[in-house]
Amino acid sequence: xxxxxxxxxxxxxxxxxxxxxxxxxxxxxxxxxxxxxxxxxxxxxxxxxxxxxxxxxxxxxxxxxxxxxxxxxxxxxx
Amino acid sequence: xxxxxxxxxxxxxxxxxxxxxxxxxxxxxxxxxxxxxxxxxxxxxxxxxxxxxxxxxxxxxxxxxxxxxxxxxxxxxxxxxxxxxxxxxxxxxxxxxxxxxxxxxxxxxxxxxxxxxxxxxxxxxxxxxxxxxxxxxxxxxxxxx
Numbered sequence: 001x002x003x004x005x006x007x008x009x010x011x012x013x014x015x016x017x018x019x020x021x022x023x024x025x026x027x028x029x030x031x032x033x034x035x036x037x038x039x040x041x042x043x044x045x046x047x048x049x050x051x052x053x054x055x056x057x058x059x060x061x062x063x064x065x066x067x068x069x070x071x072x073x074x075x076x077x078x
Numbered sequence: 079x080x081x082x083x084x085x086x087x088x089x090x091x092x093x094x095x096x097x098x099x100x101x102x103x104x105x106x107x108x109x110x111x112x113x114x115x116x117x118x119x120x121x122x123x124x125x126x127x128x129x130x131x132x133x134x135x136x137x138x139x140x141x142x143x144x145x146x147x148x149x150x151x152x153x154x155x156x157x158x159x160x161x162x163x164x165x166x167x168x169x170x171x172x173x174x175x176x177x178x179x180x181x182x183x184x185x186x187x188x189x190x191x192x193x194x195x196x197x198x199x200x201x202x203x204x205x206x207x208x209x210x211x212x213x214x215x216x217x218x219x220x221x222x223x
Binding site for chain 2: 008009013046050060062063064066072073076078
């Protein structure tokens, strides 16, 4: 298949950062699905957001799934 | 289901508990591709380390590329004294030799695994669904679902 990766989802991550404070008020803890500068919706789990992303964008385009949290977690790999 | 494997004490200390895993696209992506007549890259079977020291399940960037996984984000990873943002992919993990239930879908972080004999670290996001017994004296490692 011809896969079209974007530059590390930079557009979607910028969109997330610019909207995060508003989303924290009403969607804290939920998973937001973003493609380009379009917010597709908010979902209770990563799995549900992935299913919605698949329907919205298919498998040829990357899309962002991100949990709406105030402080970004740092995952330690020892 | 129960996974049980005996190691020599030396092997267990040197390399840790390993398990064979198959990394692939999630079933729903495969079904979507079939409906759309799109060809996806094939699953790839590698050796994984059961790693209680990893907060997330990690695959090597080469493995993510080999499997053609779809990126869904970035994760901030602290490793070896550095904090870096690494790409996250949606995938599936299955255990072809052991009959353990797979994880589909699962978010996988791509991170270099230098000087390791494995291409995947099964982290605590997987381990939170298992009961893991590590008996260093006998060399027995068991997983119960």
